[in-house]
Amino acid sequence: MLVDIDVLIWHLRGYPQATRRLDRLNPLTLSAATWLELLQGMRSKAELVAVKQMLQQRRAALLPITETITQRAIALMEALTLSHGLQLGDALIAATALELGLPVLTANTKHFEPVEGLAIEVFRI
Numbered sequence: 466m467l468v469d470i471d472v473l474i475w476h477l478r479g480y481p482q483a484t485r486r487l488d489r490l491n492p493l494t495l496s497a498a499t500w501l502e503l504l505q506g507m508r509s510k511a512e513l514v515a516v517k518q519m520l521q522q523r524r525a526a527l528l529p530i531t532e533t534i535t536q537r538a539i540a541l542m543e544a545l546t547l548s549h550g551l552q553l554g555d556a557l558i559a560a561t562a563l564e565l566g567l568p569v570l571t572a573n574t575k576h577f578e579p580v581e582g583l584a585i586e587v588f589r590i
Contacts, residue, residue: 551580
C-alpha cells in the first residue's frame with residue numbers, strides 16, 4: 466500500500482482515524498514524490514525532525530522515482546492533466562503504484578480515480 470500525503474498530514478495533525486489506519490501498515494510505504502511533497506510543506510526544522518522521527522518509527526520505505534516510473538507519469542499527465550487536473554506529485558505517486566502493483570491510500574479521489582488500472586483505498590476522516 467502506497468500512502469498519499471493527505472493521510473500522513475492528518476496523522477501528523479493528530480487525527481486518530483489516520484493514526485489507526487497507518488498503524489495497520491507495516492512498513493509504511495511512500496513514493497519519493499510524497500516525501501518531496503512533505504518537505505515542500507515544512508515550516509520549521511523542528512517539524513522536519515518530527516516527521517523524520519515518525520517515518521523512522523514506522524519503518525517507512527521510500528520508493529525511488531525510476532526511469533520507468535517517470536515515463537509512466539509523463540503518459541499519465543499527457544492523458545489526464547488537461548481533462549482532470551492531474552498534477553506532478555499525484556502523477557508520480559500513481560505511476561509508482563502502477564509500476565509496483567500497489568494500491569494507493571488517499572482521500573484525493575479527484576485526481577487518482579481517472580487513472581486506469583490504479584487500485585485506490587479511499588480514506589475518510
